[in-house]
Amino acid sequence: MKEVIIYVQQNKTFFYLPVVLLLALLLNHIRTYKLRNTVRKTLKDNNILNEDTSIYSMTNSSVFVLNAKHSKKERYQEALQIITEIMKEKYYLKRIFNIAIIKKFPGLKKNQKGIFLQSTENGKIEKYKLPKNSNGLAILAKSGSGKSILANSLILQLNITDYLFVSPKGNEDNELGKYPNEAESEILEIIEKANRGEYKNKNTKYIFLDETITLSEIFSKETIRKIATSFSICRSQNLKWILMSQKINKNSGIDFSLINQKIINTPDAKNFEDSLGVKITTPLNSLKLGEFLFYDEEEKILINKI
Ligand SMILES: Nc1ncnc2c1ncn2[C@@H]1O[C@H](COP(=O)(O)OP(=O)(O)OP(=O)(O)O)[C@@H](O)[C@H]1O
Numbered sequence: 051m052k053e054v055i056i057y058v059q060q061n062k063t064f065f066y067l068p069v070v071l072l073l074a075l076l077l078n079h080i081r082t083y084k085l086r087n088t089v090r091k092t093l094k095d096n097n098i099l100n101e102d103t104s105i106y107s108m109t110n111s112s113v114f115v116l117n118a119k120h121s122k123k124e125r126y127q128e129a130l131q132i133i134t135e136i137m138k139e140k141y142y143l144k145r146i147f148n149i150a151i152i153k154k155f156p157g158l159k160k161n162q163k164g165i166f167l168q169s170t171e172n173g174k175i176e177k178y179k180l181p182k183n184s185n186g187l188a189i190l191a192k193s194g195s196g197k198s199i200l201a202n203s204l205i206l207q208l209n210i211t212d213y214l215f216v217s218p219k220g221n222e223d224n225e226l227g228k229y230p231n232e233a234e235s236e237i238l239e240i241i242e243k244a245n246r247g248e249y250k251n252k253n254t255k256y257i258f259l260d261e262t263i264t265l266s267e268i269f270s271k272e273t274i275r276k277i278a279t280s281f282s283i284c285r286s287q288n289l290k291w292i293l294m295s296q297k298i299n300k301n302s303g304i305d306f307s308l309i310n311q312k313i314i315n316t317p318d319a320k321n322f323e324d325s326l327g328v329k330i331t332t333p334l335n336s337l338k339l340g341e342f343l344f345y346d347e348e349e350k351i352l353i354n355k356i
């Protein structure tokens with residue numbers, strides 16, 4: 051008699067599926083734990099947690115707060131700042147009926163390069179342009195935050211061809227860079243020409259002053275006075291200033307508040323909010339290398355992706 055062995059292939063899908071699902075849920079729970087907990091704790095500490103509020107997150111970039119009270123909108127904005135500070139990532143708030151969604155700002159696409167502005171209200175991203183009627187940009191940011199790199203990115207993005215780049219480091223950061231003593235008389239000449247209207251229309255001239263406060267200690271008082279005066283009159287003459295500095299020294303004779311657009315990433319900037327005419331709301335520690343706070347009328351994030 052022949053022996054027949056029959057193998058029965060058991061379909062294990064039904065056994066594994068719930069296990070895989072459970073594992074995925076558990077992993078997601080762990081992954082989103084920090085954000086969820088930070089949101090819960092911050093809302094609780096700020097007294098904006100209702101009895102029936104529940105907090106969910108499907109990904110570690112957004113959290114849903116169910117039964118969030120509309121009346122506490124202002125307090126939500128304050129909580130958002132704390133969450134941003136703890137998570138070291140920037141978040142914004144979306145409201146749908148009684149649901150508050152706290153969402154991480156979208157980043158740039160992998161292949162996107164250049165200088166962009168991101169709205170702190172809704173995370174929208176636009177390419178940076180320097181308005182025609184602006185007298186320039188003051189980049190006030192700490193050492194190593196990417197000021198000089200940003201200046202070079204500006205030259206590329208704004209297609210700047212006619213410029214003078216002055217730095218205590220000469221041509222270390224820009225190939226056309228000049229030392230202050232080489233450039234002082236040229237600056238005065240440019241200001242004179244701007245006053246005569248020689249840079250009108252498509253002929254815009256740019257002066258970059260890297261480490262402006264250091265330069266102001268080297269230039270003569272008369273030169274500083276002429277530079278400072280030019281901030282208020284050059285708008286119509288198409289001379290634009292790009293000032294970079296780690297320090298905001300009010301006694302230097304350089305008043306950065308007169309420059310239309312400002313970029314800030316310097317820890318002591320809060321002390322100068324009034325004199326600079328800005329209101330800093332996004333925590334500076336949530337900024338990564340090459341990111342700055344930007345002020346024109348409202349606060350935005352400036353991203354320089356190289
Ligand atoms: N947008 C960026 N993306 C990536 N890395 C950057 C970016 N900007 C700057 N870096 C890095 O940070 C370093 C410092 O940048 P940079 O020299 O522009 O800083 P800085 O603010 O001018 O510093 P300092 O005040 O010392 O002159 C660069 O050498 C570069 O490696």
Ligand SMILES: [Mg+2]
Nearest residue numbers: 197198223260
């Ligand atoms: Mg520099």
